Amino acid sequence: MTLDLSAFLATHNPELIHLRRHLHAHPELGKAERQTTALVARRLEAVGLRPRLLSTGTGLICDIGTGEGPTVALRADLDALPLQDEKDVPYRSTVPGVCHACGHDVHTTVLLGAGLALAQLADRLPGRVRLVFQPAEECLPGGSIDVIADRVLEGVSAIFALHCDPKLEVGRLGVRVGAITAASDQVEVHLSGPGGHTARPHLTADLVYVIARVVTDLPAALSRLVDTRAALNITFGAIEAGTVHNAIPTTAVARGTLRVLDRAVWGEAQKLVERILEATVAPYPQVTYRLDYQRGAPPVVNDEEATAVFATAARSAIGDEAVLNAPQSMGGEDFSWYLEEIPGSMARLGVRIPGTDLDIHAASFDVDERAIAVGVRILVETALQALDHYGASQEAGGSRLRAVPPGRVGVGR
Secondary structure, three states: OOOOHHHHHHHHHHHHHHHHHHHHHOOOOOOOOHHHHHHHHHHHHOOOOOOEEOOOOOOEEEEEOOOOOOEEEEEEEOOOEOOOOOOOOOOOOOOOOOEOOOOHHHHHHHHHHHHHHHHOOOOOOOOEEEEEEEOOOOOOOOOHHHHHHOOOOOOEEEEEEEEEEEEEEOOOEEEOOEEEEOEEEEEEEEEEOOOEEOOOHHHOOOHHHHHHHHHHHHHHHHHHHOOHHHOOEEEEEEEEEOOOOOEEOOEEEEEEEEEEOOHHHHHHHHHHHHHHHHHHHOOOOOOEEEEEEEEEEOOEEEOHHHHHHHHHHHHHHHOHHHEEEOOOEOOOOOOHHHHOOOOEEEEEEEEEOOOOOOOOOOOOOOOOOHHHHHHHHHHHHHHHHHHHHHHOOOOOOOOOOOOOOHHHHOOOO
């Protein structure tokens, strides 16, 4: 049984590019992706599928296929970032202070395209493909926790996702076994003291000095208490203390992020920060402190077996030379919560615009839209090969469903 993806994309790629531009021009923040959810639902319903809204009110899931066999999931995130779009393009964001600067518009479009293609095989799939359109990836806690609470992963053998990579050329995919992204937690240190005159710091508590010690000693101490291979890092992005040159303030605050690639070290990180902070402040008895520590998501630790399926499928779809080993990133991604429950893998989709050096979470971020067709090819082939792989034990010797071989399925390379 075959699927001619080249013919499908020849028909649908213009629509997918138009849809991506519509999403880019009409971004919605996490937990408010109502119009995005409705648009995706309408398009899935138009081909006879039955999407189900998540209990949170945004985001949806949609099963394709009813056959006996495994269920594999494909996930995309829907939400945008609270940034002003600085690009001068026809599809620039029309929502002040909100834009798709992390590629979620592309993720959504690629998954929708894959779903529309797989719908053509709905009655012939040896199992089910579950599309997961997740809200609120950029929020803390991430929306994947709500998806899991909705029991979306029940019966799912493995889950797969793509993430835009503006450093990787279009037509390439980066895969990696193990940690591909870091855990990311938010850290705020609040100090209080009696205040006083800068002429007499010895009679009070010099909070500017103490907060400076915190933002230098805390990162330094962590680097000596944890194996450097864990890549534990705390970086402060904001310090607030005082308003005038000759008065010691009564409050000070430092805000930063803690990131780490090692799952076990992440589990102990908060206790380490608390211990070091207490020791740093202890010499100054008039200073009191409060640590606000908000855990984000654990590292995305790709399963070896699922990553092998992903890589094999991608090679079938876009060619052996196009599948590369992805570097680790210290960015965070709440896809990790799924991998705490079931096997899965996230890969990096090349979206680099030739001649540019853009990055995600920048207001100038954009993609080469040829990546949309590449992503559709990869996700379709991954779904089909994953159904084969995870169904092998259930249907030993059963039929193998494949997309048309690379001459017709592969990217026009």
